[in-house]
Amino acid sequence: xxxxxxxLVSYGSPQVRRACSAPQHNLPREGNYxxxxxxxxxRVVTKLEGNELKRSRSxxxxxxxxxxxxxxxxxxxxxxxxxxSVVIMFFAxxxxxxxxxxxxxxxxxxxxxxxxxxxxEQSVSDRRGSSMALGRNNGF
Amino acid sequence: xxxLAIYCTKHQDTDLKFTLAKPLSQEVDGDHGNVIVPxxxxxxxxxxxxxxxxxxxxxxxKNRETWKISAFTFTQQ
Numbered sequence: 001x002x003x004x005x006x007x008l009v010s011y012g013s014p015q016v017r018r019a020c021s022a023p024q025h026n027l028p029r030e031g032n033y034x035x036x037x038x039x040x041x042x043r044v045v046t047k048l049e050g051n052e053l054k055r056s057r058s059x060x061x062x063x064x065x066x067x068x069x070x071x072x073x074x075x076x077x078x079x080x081x082x083x084x085s086v087v088i089m090f091f092a093x094x095x096x097x098x099x100x101x102x103x104x105x106x107x108x109x110x111x112x113x114x115x116x117x118x119x120x121e122q123s124v125s126d127r128r129g130s131s132m133a134l135g136r137n138n139g140f
Numbered sequence: 141x142x143x144l145a146i147y148c149t150k151h152q153d154t155d156l157k158f159t160l161a162k163p164l165s166q167e168v169d170g171d172h173g174n175v176i177v178p179x180x181x182x183x184x185x186x187x188x189x190x191x192x193x194x195x196x197x198x199x200x201x202k203n204r205e206t207w208k209i210s211a212f213t214f215t216q217q
Contacts, residue, residue, distance in 0.1 A: 083166055083173050086207045087198045091158040091179075120201050120208040 090118045157182040164195070171202040179214060192216050 148154070161178035179196040182189070194216040200207045 083168070083175050083198075083200050083207045084163060086200060086209060087163075087175050087177060087196075088160065090198070090209055090212075091160055091196075094156070094158055118209050120203065120210045 086118055152186045153183050155184045173200045173207065174198060181214065
């Protein structure tokens with residue numbers, strides 16, 4: 001009597017090998033264990049596969065959430081384009097408004113145009129430059 | 141920018157033109173980031189046209205959802 005089908009399959013017992021290889025109609029009824037247990041075995045395996053599939057999907061989604069946010073490349077791809085557009089805009093404005101080189105003694109181009117909005121804040125020297133350009137409290 | 145203007149005035153640099161190339165690197169660490177981009181700088185010094193090839197390192201800070209420039213340096217190659 002074959003008691004445990006999966007363990008016998010894994011060990012490759014002679015009874016199972018014979019049951020699998022021999023023609024079904026030549027086997028005695030009590031020995032055709034594979035044929036009798038197949039529907040039940042299939043049903044169990046299908047159910048386990050479904051659960052395993054759901055479990056593996058959940059694990060995969062969790063891993064994506066856990067590790068996906070920590071991939072520097074991913075962050076760089078999402079945020080990098082924003083940084084680059086600011087840099088490109090700054091140098092375009094610098095070319096358009098002659099920023100940083102408004103001519104000798106000419107500070108009027110500084111801190112004007114869209115470029116000023118691209119900076120975090122004006123430095124002390126920039127504030128001094130602006131006030132000089134506006135003729136306020138500059139001592140001249 | 142005012143410091144750059146002072147430098148330009150001192151060295152009689154005029155007509156600066158920046159030409160960007162493809163960025164070498166973009167790195168983000170939280171709300172800090174920096175972009176290193178090759179830069180060709182054409183300018184006139186005392187009326188003489190000059191060209192400088194170098195790298196610009198632009199340091200940025202993220203204020204809410206907007207990146208803003210904190211500082212930039214230019215290094216001639």
